[in-house]
Amino acid sequence: MNNPPAFPYFGHTGWSPNGGITMRDYFAAKAMQALIASPRMPAPAALGGSDVTDVMVADLSYKMADAMLKARET
Numbered sequence: 001m002n003n004p005p006a007f008p009y010f011g012h013t014g015w016s017p018n019g020g021i022t023m024r025d026y027f028a029a030k031a032m033q034a035l036i037a038s039p040r041m042p043a044p045a046a047l048g049g050s051d052v053t054d055v056m057v058a059d060l061s062y063k064m065a066d067a068m069l070k071a072r073e074t
Contacts, residue, residue, distance in 0.1 A: 001069050023072075027065035032057060 006026035021029075035057050 001066065002073060003069060024062070024065045024069055027068045028058075028061040031064040031068075032061040035061060 001024075003022050003024045006021045006023050
């Protein structure tokens with residue numbers, strides 16, 4: 001899976017490969033914001049349990065990020 005920096009920058013020595021946050025982390029953060037802000041969280045059963053926990057939201061956020069990265073490859 002290609003996981004480049006989300007915000008690469010051009011410095012005095014050229015493009016920096018160490019631009020900070022990765023695309024995967026950026027996508028996961030955006031997915032997490034949407035999940036938390038949603039008035040209708042995914043059904044707990046879809047997250048594998050009876051109570052939605054922060055770990056479940058984080059896991060789902062990274063699954064969504066991985067799917068977005070995969071979609072970028074096509």
